[in-house]
Amino acid sequence: xxxxxHEDFPAPGTGIIIIIFFVAFIMFYFLNWKWLSxxxxxx
Amino acid sequence: MAANEMEFRTCPITGxxxxxxxxxxxxxxxxxxVVFILIGGIMALLVALTRLPAVHLLSPEWFYKALxxxxxxxxxxxxxxxxxxxxxxGSSVLLNSRLAAPxxxxxxxxxxxxxxxxxxxxxxxxxxxVMFSSYVPLQAHPLYYxxxxxxxxxxxxxxxxxxxxxxxxxxxxxxxxxLPLVTFGLSAxxxxxxxxxxxxxxxxxxxxxxxxxxxxxLDPAMYRLIFWGFGHSSQQINVTAMVSIWYLLGALTVGAxxxxxxxxxxxxxxxxxxxxxxxxxxxxxxPTLSPAHKIxxxxxxxxxxxxxxxxxALAIPMxxxxxxxxxxxxxxxxxxxxxxxxGEPGFPAMIFSLLIFGFIGGITGVVYGTEQLSIKSHNTxxxxxxxxxxxxxxxxxxxxxxxxxxxxxxxxxxxxxKKWASAQPYVYAIGLILLILGMSGAGIxxxxxxxxxxxxxxxxxxxxxxxxxLLFTTxxxxxxxxxxxxxxxxxxxxxLSVFLGRKLAPNEAKLVY
Numbered sequence: 001x002x003x004x005x006h007e008d009f010p011a012p013g014t015g016i017i018i019i020i021f022f023v024a025f026i027m028f029y030f031l032n033w034k035w036l037s038x039x040x041x042x043x
Numbered sequence: 044m045a046a047n048e049m050e051f052r053t054c055p056i057t058g059x060x061x062x063x064x065x066x067x068x069x070x071x072x073x074x075x076x077v078v079f080i081l082i083g084g085i086m087a088l089l090v091a092l093t094r095l096p097a098v099h100l101l102s103p104e105w106f107y108k109a110l111x112x113x114x115x116x117x118x119x120x121x122x123x124x125x126x127x128x129x130x131x132x133g134s135s136v137l138l139n140s141r142l143a144a145p146x147x148x149x150x151x152x153x154x155x156x157x158x159x160x161x162x163x164x165x166x167x168x169x170x171x172x173v174m175f176s177s178y179v180p181l182q183a184h185p186l187y188y189x190x191x192x193x194x195x196x197x198x199x200x201x202x203x204x205x206x207x208x209x210x211x212x213x214x215x216x217x218x219x220x221x222l223p224l225v226t227f228g229l230s231a232x233x234x235x236x237x238x239x240x241x242x243x244x245x246x247x248x249x250x251x252x253x254x255x256x257x258x259x260x261l262d263p264a265m266y267r268l269i270f271w272g273f274g275h276s277s278q279q280i281n282v283t284a285m286v287s288i289w290y291l292l293g294a295l296t297v298g299a300x301x302x303x304x305x306x307x308x309x310x311x312x313x314x315x316x317x318x319x320x321x322x323x324x325x326x327x328x329x330p331t332l333s334p335a336h337k338i339x340x341x342x343x344x345x346x347x348x349x350x351x352x353x354x355x356a357l358a359i360p361m362x363x364x365x366x367x368x369x370x371x372x373x374x375x376x377x378x379x380x381x382x383x384x385x386g387e388p389g390f391p392a393m394i395f396s397l398l399i400f401g402f403i404g405g406i407t408g409v410v411y412g413t414e415q416l417s418i419k420s421h422n423t424x425x426x427x428x429x430x431x432x433x434x435x436x437x438x439x440x441x442x443x444x445x446x447x448x449x450x451x452x453x454x455x456x457x458x459x460x461k462k463w464a465s466a467q468p469y470v471y472a473i474g475l476i477l478l479i480l481g482m483s484g485a486g487i488x489x490x491x492x493x494x495x496x497x498x499x500x501x502x503x504x505x506x507x508x509x510x511x512x513l514l515f516t517t518x519x520x521x522x523x524x525x526x527x528x529x530x531x532x533x534x535x536x537x538x539l540s541v542f543l544g545r546k547l548a549p550n551e552a553k554l555v556y
Binding site: 010011012013014016017018021024025028029032033035036039040 | 302357360361364365368376377379380401402406407409410411413415416418419420487
């Protein structure tokens with residue numbers, strides 16, 4: 001499988017998908033800590 | 044060497060040599076895999092209809108029997124038989140080489156078949172209702188453990204055939220330069236498989252002897268630790284093989300080539316080094332390991348494997364976008380995606396597999412695998428949602444997509460029901476997304492996994508969940524039914540095509556549906 005070479009970032013659409021992925025990840029990570037804090041109250 | 048071991052044809056599409064022995068072994072392993080997905084799929088439907096309180100189909104005895112059979116037939120037999128076919132393809136076909144020791148490969152197949160049939164017979168005859176994990180001190184009939192050992196020995200032998208074929212190809216100079224990326228990825232899968240099957244042997248041989256009464260006691264904590272070296276690592280083989288198939292499907296459907304192949308290869312090396320640490324996810328709430336150990340293993344080192352998955356999951360859409368833009372689909376950010384071959388089964392299978400695995404399975408896996416957060420999700424239905432996203436939405440869907448190319452190109456049969464084949468990945472993916480969201484929603488609200496009665500109607504201490512759990516459970520059951528329909532479409536199209544499809548002349552095989 002030959003390799004492609006590019007001078008600039010060749011896949012802006014993929015860049016958007018990456019951003020959506022990270023936003024989804026951060027939201028779900030935050031929500032799980034929030035839910036944990038609701039189940040297991042401290043103080 | 045028998046004459047037929049050297050008999051080959053050249054594929055007019057790929058230009059690859061397809062040896063008769065390789066083709067026959069791929070055929071038998073792939074067809075057997077489909078038989079097991081059929082058994083596992085029927086069990087899945089029965090389990091889904093039992094989890095739904097309005098139907099509650101099976102008795103407790105049959106529910107746990109069906110759940111045990113579902114786990115083993117889907118997670119182990121379907122996937123590993125298909126992977127063995129994939130290993131023979133990745134070594135012999137992609138490297139233009141004859142297969143090492145075909146007779147031993149047939150012996151490996153027989154061992155795997157006898158082992159898997161033995162396990163299923165034990166499960167269905169009430170001799171092994173021990174679930175997939177068969178935690179000690181739950182004890183099954185000795186033949187159950189023997190079946191798993193035979194299956195593992197057969198699979199390990201198949202890995203040996205794969206490595207032997209790589210050596211033959213290297214010696215015979217059947218390829219130039221480095222191994223193709225797909226073969227490189229499958230090599231990583233085979234290396235992980237050796238570790239996995241070794242763990243299986245280390246734990247199942249003493250467990251077999253324990254079931255015979257030769258060994259009096261087995262330490263349950265030791266069992267859990269080593270079992271997951273087998274039980275979860277076998278899913279890491281699937282992940283690695285699935286990623287290799289993503290690269291293959293990308294190349295077959297739109298001619299995608301990785302933008303930076305060295306990074307992709309490095310990511311496979313990260314899998315070999317770190318992915319098996321994920322096995323300890325199962326022990327995050329287990330008191331036998333120290334918090335420091337858990338945090339280092341699954342909170343730090345394991346992220347190297349997560350990094351590898353992210354590299355692959357982003358390298359492939361990037362390769363697809365670059366390939367599509369080169370064809371002229373450059374309008375806006377997503378014309379490359381909207382003008383992709385969505386009517387061919389391989390492309391939606393690859394994209395849905397990638398999205399379900401990455402967005403749902405990957406994110407939930409990292410979150411639930413965090414030591415502190417595991418307390419909230421452990422043994423809930425949310426965990427089941429996670430691994431249905433990785434193993435079913437990811438691996439199974441990718442394998443299904445590849446099947447629609449293997450049948451015409453390798454088995455040289457015309458696909459019967461092309462429209463059904465084109466629709467199948469959509470039906471299966473939508474069903475799975477509903478199933479996974481339902482499981483995850485109910486699990487986050489506390490609904491337990493592996494439970495016959497989620498309403499706790501007969502429990503001594505009354506308990507009722509938030510009513511939303513019922514809504515999510517219903518969504519999961521509807522998704523399960525739809526996924527079962529998608530699974531039936533896959534089995535129907537592939538079985539009919541393999542056995543009744545018109546034989547294709549060499550110049551008739553084509554990639555486009």
